[in-house]
Amino acid sequence: MGEILTLKNVSKSFDDLVVLDNVDLSVNKGEVVVIIGPSGCGKSTLLRCINGLEDIQDGTISYEGDVGMVFQSYDLFPHKTILQNLTLAPVKVKKRNKAEVNKEALELLERVGLLSKKDNYPRQLSGGQKQRVAIVRALIMHPEVLLLDEITAALDPEMVREVLDVVLSLAKEGRTMIIVTHEMQFAKAVADRVVFIDGGSIVEEGTAKDIFENPRTDRLKRFLQTFSYEE
Amino acid sequence: MFDSKVINMLLEGIGDTLYMTLGSTIIGYIVGLPLGILLNVSSEKGLKPNSVLYRILDIICNIIRSIPFLILLILLIPFTKLVVGQSYGSTATIVPLVVCASAYIARVVESSLNEVDQGVIEAAKAMGASNRQIILKVLLVEARTSLVTGFTITTGLLLGYSAMSGTVGGGGLGDIAVRYGYYRWQTDIMIVTVILLIIIFQIIQYIGTKVALKLDHRKR
Numbered sequence: 196m197g198e199i200l201t202l203k204n205v206s207k208s209f210d211d212l213v214v215l216d217n218v219d220l221s222v223n224k225g226e227v228v229v230i231i232g233p234s235g236c237g238k239s240t241l242l243r244c245i246n247g248l249e250d251i252q253d254g255t256i257s258y259e260g261d262v263g264m265v266f267q268s269y270d271l272f273p274h275k276t277i278l279q280n281l282t283l284a285p286v287k288v289k290k291r292n293k294a295e296v297n298k299e300a301l302e303l304l305e306r307v308g309l310l311s312k313k314d315n316y317p318r319q320l321s322g323g324q325k326q327r328v329a330i331v332r333a334l335i336m337h338p339e340v341l342l343l344d345e346i347t348a349a350l351d352p353e354m355v356r357e358v359l360d361v362v363l364s365l366a367k368e369g370r371t372m373i374i375v376t377h378e379m380q381f382a383k384a385v386a387d388r389v390v391f392i393d394g395g396s397i398v399e400e401g402t403a404k405d406i407f408e409n410p411r412t413d414r415l416k417r418f419l420q421t422f423s424y425e426e
Numbered sequence: 427m428f429d430s431k432v433i434n435m436l437l438e439g440i441g442d443t444l445y446m447t448l449g450s451t452i453i454g455y456i457v458g459l460p461l462g463i464l465l466n467v468s469s470e471k472g473l474k475p476n477s478v479l480y481r482i483l484d485i486i487c488n489i490i491r492s493i494p495f496l497i498l499l500i501l502l503i504p505f506t507k508l509v510v511g512q513s514y515g516s517t518a519t520i521v522p523l524v525v526c527a528s529a530y531i532a533r534v535v536e537s538s539l540n541e542v543d544q545g546v547i548e549a550a551k552a553m554g555a556s557n558r559q560i561i562l563k564v565l566l567v568e569a570r571t572s573l574v575t576g577f578t579i580t581t582g583l584l585l586g587y588s589a590m591s592g593t594v595g596g597g598g599l600g601d602i603a604v605r606y607g608y609y610r611w612q613t614d615i616m617i618v619t620v621i622l623l624i625i626i627f628q629i630i631q632y633i634g635t636k637v638a639l640k641l642d643h644r645k646r
Binding site: 246247248261262263264266268270271272273274275283284287288289316318329332333336 | 546552564
């Protein structure tokens with residue numbers, strides 16, 4: 196299993212503010228990398244740099260194939276039906292055959308349990324349903340790497356599970372993913388590797404067991420403590 | 427109440443008014459829509475920021491919009507003569523109306539496009555869409571309710587401006603209202619022309635609101 200995505204010395208700043216400072220990261224095919232860290236540490240910016248939504252000032256980012264992304268706020272096209280949301284980019288951007296794309300879209304919707312919603316508009320769906328559609332919309336572009344940016348952060352608690360179950364099933368079938376999340380239990384369950392970012396650089400990385408049970412740095416220990424409630 | 431001569435004149439006036447209003451709206455959109463797209467795309471947060479281009483378009487639009495229409499009408503007389511061969515009549519009125527409308531439409535279109543959720547545009551970018559595809563398939567589609575509302579407001583505005591051009595021999599209902607109502611004290615004709623303008627305005631607004639509502643999939 197070879198490297199599919201490589202970041203070397205990536206630095207990014209907004210004017211004077213350094214957001215990413217010399218980040219090195221490589222992801223192997225089929226690997227699930229979970230990125231954790233305090234708010235504003237540069238996690239989301241890292242994902243946005245990988246798929247080109249932000250410019251980088253220094254370093255290189257290389258990957259094979261396409262990168263797909265799912266956002267915190269779903270960002271479905273409000274004036275298009277669920278099916279149209281899925282087929283727009285493959286047909287217009289990838290110039291794929293419409294009938295074939297339609298067929299695939301329906302299969303994917305079936306898989307996430309939303310086939311009956313194909314002719315609905317996004318406003319008629321719950322947050323969890325919208326996010327499942329957004330995942331499918333990324334999948335139908337056949338990305339080599341899928342980036343998930345806090346995809347449950349805007350959801351009501353009871354809807355988090357249905358979305359994370361979809362992600363878990365994708366992990367099981369060997370999809371390469373980079374996931375930014377604040378759901379630590381989910382991170383433990385899904386991650387092949389956990390990366391802790393603070394202040395724009397990678398402070399610690401390792402297996403979920405290493406990171407959550409034997410944190411080495413004080414910064415990671417402090418960060419993890421904010422998630423536990425001991426009396 | 428009126429003899430057939432007056433009725434015919436009023437009917438002709440309605441025709442001229444609709445001709446000027448719709449003619450200038452349509453030509454205005456042919457010029458103003460691309461301008462509005464350019465303003466949105468070249469702005470700081472646009473798809474392809476270009477501060478020089480934005481500044482130039484911005485200033486031109488502001489200048490045109492800050493000149494009172496009646497003055498613009500007079501200032502443009504030489505240009506109007508050049509384009510249509512005469513400076514009076516309803517066809518001639520379309521020229522200054524289009525100039526005024528283009529700047530106004532460019533602004534209305536720009537602000538409609540600005541309202542499109544940045545996240546949706548980023549989602550399209552993340553899927554590898556080109557700027558052209560984003561403009562045609564995302565921006566214009568997602569802004570459509572607001573674009574139709576802007577179209578309705580613009581048409582209403584131009585209806586009013588076309589009537590104003592009546593003071594300088596522009597033709598249409600405004601012209602009739604000024605000639606008969608103001609210069610000849612035939613108040614009844616003036617009142618009828620005003621009522622006709624109100625009715626036309628109501629119809630435009632009614633259709634515009636209906637279409638906008640029909641196109642809106644965001645709520646309801």
